[in-house]
Amino acid sequence: MSERVANLLYRSETSILPGSAAAEHLLGRARVRNSQLGLTGFLHHEEGFFFQWLEGPAANLAAVQKIIESDPRHEAVTYLHRGTEAVPQFPDWRMGYSQHEDDSLLEWLAREPVAQIKREAYARSILMFLKERSRAQHA
Numbered sequence: 001m002s003e004r005v006a007n008l009l010y011r012s013e014t015s016i017l018p019g020s021a022a023a024e025h026l027l028g029r030a031r032v033r034n035s036q037l038g039l040t041g042f043l044h045h046e047e048g049f050f051f052q053w054l055e056g057p058a059a060n061l062a063a064v065q066k067i068i069e070s071d072p073r074h075e076a077v078t079y080l081h082r083g084t085e086a087v088p089q090f091p092d093w094r095m096g097y098s099q100h101e102d103d104s105l106l107e108w109l110a111r112e113p114v115a116q117i118k119r120e121a122y123a124r125s126i127l128m129f130l131k132e133r134s135r136a137q138h139a
């Protein structure tokens with residue numbers, strides 16, 4: 001029996017600009033570490049927010065979660081979902097990245113209004129957006 005894939009989704013606030021050198025640097029570091037630790041996921045960056053789905057072996061995910069939480073490049077990290085699944089959502093992505101100019105998550109959420117207080121439905125909607133971005137970028 002193979003181990004289940006642990007995952008998390010959070011939102012945070014940042015002053016880093018999408019597509020900036022600082023964003024590229026962070027992503028480069030993240031991808032190297034994720035590939036060493038067997039983690040995958042997708043990061044969307046828009047209007048001063050990060051939304052990130054990260055998944056993999058539970059112990060490695062917990063270790064990287066601590067690194068992310070203490071990273072001064074963002075603040076107010078708010079978890080929207082934590083769980084486990086049989087298979088990863090983003091198996092091919094060491095860390096995908098999209099920004100407002102690719103598509104707007106905030107507009108997506110406005111078109112498909114889900115109250116933030118309904119945490120699981122809200123998280124699902126964000127996950128659907130990230131999956132759509134990952135499919136678009138595969139082309």
Ligand SMILES: Cc1cc2nc3c(=O)[nH]c(=O)nc-3n(C[C@H](O)[C@H](O)[C@H](O)COP(=O)(O)O)c2cc1C
Binds near residue numbers: 026052068
């Ligand atoms: C929004 C955000 C997402 C991040 N995602 C990951 C990640 O997926 N994997 C990872 O190992 N580190 C992740 N990090 C941590 C950074 O990659 C890492 O702490 C930073 O780039 C260290 O760079 P430095 O050594 O130049 O200070 C993330 C940090 C932020 C702010």
